[in-house]
Amino acid sequence: MTNVEARPRPGTAPATPTDLPERLAASAAQAPRSAAEIAGWLDERRRGNPSTVERVPFADLTGWEFAAGSGDLVHSTGRFFSVHGLRVRTDYGHRPEWEQPIIDQRDVAILGIVAREIDGVLHFLMQAKMEPGNVNTVQLSPTVQATSSNYLRAHKGAASRYVEYFIDRTRGRALVDVLQSEQGSWFVGKRNRNVVVEALGPVEPHDDFIWLTLGEIFALLREPHLVNMDARTVLSCLPIPTPGGASSTSWRTMPEVRSWLTERKANYALAADYAPLASVSGWRRTADEIVHDEERYFRVIGVRVSASNREVPGWCQPLLAPCSTGLAAFVMRRIGGTPHVLARADLRPGYRDVVEVGPTVQCTPDNYTGRPADEWPAYLDLVLSRRVRPIFDVVQSEEGGRFHHALTRHLIVEVGGGFPLGTPPDFAWLTLDQLGELTRHSYQLDMEARSLLLCLRGLATYR
Amino acid sequence: MTNVEARPRPGTAPATPTDLPERLAASAAQAPRSAAEIAGWLDERRRGNPSTVERVPFADLTGWEFAAGSGDLVHSTGRFFSVHGLRVRTDYGHRPEWEQPIIDQRDVAILGIVAREIDGVLHFLMQAKMEPGNVNTVQLSPTVQATSSNYLRAHKGAASRYVEYFIDRTRGRALVDVLQSEQGSWFVGKRNRNVVVEALGPVEPHDDFIWLTLGEIFALLREPHLVNMDARTVLSCLPIPTPGGASSTSWRTMPEVRSWLTERKANYALAADYAPLASVSGWRRTADEIVHDEERYFRVIGVRVSASNREVPGWCQPLLAPCSTGLAAFVMRRIGGTPHVLARADLRPGYRDVVEVGPTVQCTPDNYTGRPADEWPAYLDLVLSRRVRPIFDVVQSEEGGRFHHALTRHLIVEVGGGFPLGTPPDFAWLTLDQLGELTRHSYQLDMEARSLLLCLRGLATYR
Numbered sequence: 001m002t003n004v005e006a007r008p009r010p011g012t013a014p015a016t017p018t019d020l021p022e023r024l025a026a027s028a029a030q031a032p033r034s035a036a037e038i039a040g041w042l043d044e045r046r047r048g049n050p051s052t053v054e055r056v057p058f059a060d061l062t063g064w065e066f067a068a069g070s071g072d073l074v075h076s077t078g079r080f081f082s083v084h085g086l087r088v089r090t091d092y093g094h095r096p097e098w099e100q101p102i103i104d105q106r107d108v109a110i111l112g113i114v115a116r117e118i119d120g121v122l123h124f125l126m127q128a129k130m131e132p133g134n135v136n137t138v139q140l141s142p143t144v145q146a147t148s149s150n151y152l153r154a155h156k157g158a159a160s161r162y163v164e165y166f167i168d169r170t171r172g173r174a175l176v177d178v179l180q181s182e183q184g185s186w187f188v189g190k191r192n193r194n195v196v197v198e199a200l201g202p203v204e205p206h207d208d209f210i211w212l213t214l215g216e217i218f219a220l221l222r223e224p225h226l227v228n229m230d231a232r233t234v235l236s237c238l239p240i241p242t243p244g245g246a247s248s249t250s251w252r253t254m255p256e257v258r259s260w261l262t263e264r265k266a267n268y269a270l271a272a273d274y275a276p277l278a279s280v281s282g283w284r285r286t287a288d289e290i291v292h293d294e295e296r297y298f299r300v301i302g303v304r305v306s307a308s309n310r311e312v313p314g315w316c317q318p319l320l321a322p323c324s325t326g327l328a329a330f331v332m333r334r335i336g337g338t339p340h341v342l343a344r345a346d347l348r349p350g351y352r353d354v355v356e357v358g359p360t361v362q363c364t365p366d367n368y369t370g371r372p373a374d375e376w377p378a379y380l381d382l383v384l385s386r387r388v389r390p391i392f393d394v395v396q397s398e399e400g401g402r403f404h405h406a407l408t409r410h411l412i413v414e415v416g417g418g419f420p421l422g423t424p425p426d427f428a429w430l431t432l433d434q435l436g437e438l439t440r441h442s443y444q445l446d447m448e449a450r451s452l453l454l455c456l457r458g459l460a461t462y463r
Numbered sequence: 464m465t466n467v468e469a470r471p472r473p474g475t476a477p478a479t480p481t482d483l484p485e486r487l488a489a490s491a492a493q494a495p496r497s498a499a500e501i502a503g504w505l506d507e508r509r510r511g512n513p514s515t516v517e518r519v520p521f522a523d524l525t526g527w528e529f530a531a532g533s534g535d536l537v538h539s540t541g542r543f544f545s546v547h548g549l550r551v552r553t554d555y556g557h558r559p560e561w562e563q564p565i566i567d568q569r570d571v572a573i574l575g576i577v578a579r580e581i582d583g584v585l586h587f588l589m590q591a592k593m594e595p596g597n598v599n600t601v602q603l604s605p606t607v608q609a610t611s612s613n614y615l616r617a618h619k620g621a622a623s624r625y626v627e628y629f630i631d632r633t634r635g636r637a638l639v640d641v642l643q644s645e646q647g648s649w650f651v652g653k654r655n656r657n658v659v660v661e662a663l664g665p666v667e668p669h670d671d672f673i674w675l676t677l678g679e680i681f682a683l684l685r686e687p688h689l690v691n692m693d694a695r696t697v698l699s700c701l702p703i704p705t706p707g708g709a710s711s712t713s714w715r716t717m718p719e720v721r722s723w724l725t726e727r728k729a730n731y732a733l734a735a736d737y738a739p740l741a742s743v744s745g746w747r748r749t750a751d752e753i754v755h756d757e758e759r760y761f762r763v764i765g766v767r768v769s770a771s772n773r774e775v776p777g778w779c780q781p782l783l784a785p786c787s788t789g790l791a792a793f794v795m796r797r798i799g800g801t802p803h804v805l806a807r808a809d810l811r812p813g814y815r816d817v818v819e820v821g822p823t824v825q826c827t828p829d830n831y832t833g834r835p836a837d838e839w840p841a842y843l844d845l846v847l848s849r850r851v852r853p854i855f856d857v858v859q860s861e862e863g864g865r866f867h868h869a870l871t872r873h874l875i876v877e878v879g880g881g882f883p884l885g886t887p888p889d890f891a892w893l894t895l896d897q898l899g900e901l902t903r904h905s906y907q908l909d910m911e912a913r914s915l916l917l918c919l920r921g922l923a924t925y926r
Binding site: 258265273 | 569570571573611636637638640641642654656658718719721722725726728729730732733734736737815816904905906
């Protein structure tokens, strides 16, 4: 877009080229290879690129140190990311204040997928990528998944393959390009660039990469831990249509939905202030980990990694290791024949815009063990009960570059027409197309809801 | 939207009811009263509601104190707002790091305008509101301009008149409802709710309020200091159409514009960290003010206020007093017959999303006195030169509730077809409709650009 002299050309008003939803539906209708076949290829890449991850005490975490005074866990270069404390005060929910460790990563990562039409069908170039925190080491990732510390080569390693498609605009056109948040309880102010670029010319092949249709990706999503979090968030931002068309009815209009979300964002107070990690109350540091006094929530641990297909052959880093499996659940109900999900305006201390729309329930159920029932998240008992019909129930992985074996059960349950349409103020019934609309702009639909949205899209029949 | 049981009804896909742009154009075409007549009414209200504002030393600033240790300027209740220090490091622009005082106001204000159709024409209920920092004490403000500290009555005063329209959804429907930033060099993370609600029933009249058409407001904008900043930002978010229709050509498509902005937002590093006010380097505190060592930028001063038509009869507060008049300027050029403005991706330390689209030039020219020319903002010399044709040149006021006599020259200059279309990477040519598109969502178009956009809209002929 820079330094170009050219004739003006007609602008297109819509936010995406008008034929993109149609092309995405066509790609969703194609799945020539089964999930098992593709998982087999992934196994091969895993074997072809051996790696090891071992836990080490902080004293052996080469390159990392606890800063003098604050006790923050930082890289000796000051780059990559750090772990510090956060002091939270809010009028949302049951806990008016607490302190916790949190990951601070100011670099914006490119989560970029190269797309290309092959035999008339849109394909996406997915990478078999090893991350140290993955339960199964290698998962399908975006073509490029790199922070600027990486792609500007702070680690002095190789450049990220294909990164040029996201820097040089003459190589393709952006189908989607939007900043999105990540886990608001584990990251402070995190924002990543979710971008899909359709390549204009041929794309050089490489062994660790595979072209997949949307239909193939949807099949993979029905299995645990094959499509990584970064791939899920990027793909969720694409304007994938709802089969049957957008003429379907919705419970609320989009202006009403936006007004509800604006009001919820404005309604709650949040003060999330930096605190030195050494002084975070309720948490303690041992030689091996930073851990909550009741061993709830998560631990911060250290690992040493060796990998054969990453930009550098080996490194040490901290990881955030959740103590238990998370739950992200949507309650789904048909209203006037159209599927709606019960979305929640969710406040998390790390969200840049305080509140985003999340799933009906998003929590780590084990954190509520022993707590009074009235402190449980709304609808938690419902989604785990026999009163609902599960239509999707698959455990997926969170980002393995920062989180150790972080697993989230993705649950979508259907309720019948007798289920009340009235909701508490933080909840609203939204259609899939309305969730999709929220992904077009930053900080409206949270990571877990975007991931569930993609899974929901994958349940539809596109052919 | 809460606790309502009702039949589903068809959703409308567009972000605004489809007839709203048409109704806004019709309101823009009507200006039964002249700017002079309305300014006369405003004078009357000013005389009818006498007020005084006097500077006081910090020692006499009742209710405010410098916090022990940090030296932050805070209210004794901990509410309203505070002034603390900010330590800034960035790779944008010429100054890699600096420290400064900044206003921290975590409360979200409602900037709300009640609208109503009168004799078939949309009218807006504007308030003659006194603010202590206004050069002319009273200006036309939104119907409601109140932080939650105010409307929840932290000051134990009267409730803000008409605030119920923005809390009780049965009273009207939102025509626009979006969080927007304010001055990113003076506020940290500030976001306000910009909302227009069309009342469903009759609206009780009050002496300090007046119903204006959009045409009347446009006429008022050609005069200095009549329409306050809050009113300008709210009105700028309405989907006011460009006469001649949206079928006009644009230099770049909207997806290209969004991708450019996302890339600019992702491209720059910003670390803006809290610093105790007492230790901010380059600034000093006297008995009367906090001032920069070179007397540049702004001062923080204290005032005592008495007012007859505010929620409380008198109070003290700090104000940020700029040392000199600001400049917000758009370079305009026709491309293929369609007016485009040269917009800049502008990084400010207080922006929640780091970078927003601003005017071609946005600065305080006096801050560059004595600095080398290559440190001047791009295009500053151009917009002040005789090589351009000014088509709008009016000084407007910034928010008088926080700023003392803060004036910004609003300048729009036209350049001819010989002006190069190539731009540096931080700049892009956008149409008015594209600027309007950017206001639909948070943190895309900055305060000064929104204000200029409204002035630009007011230059068009709607009848």
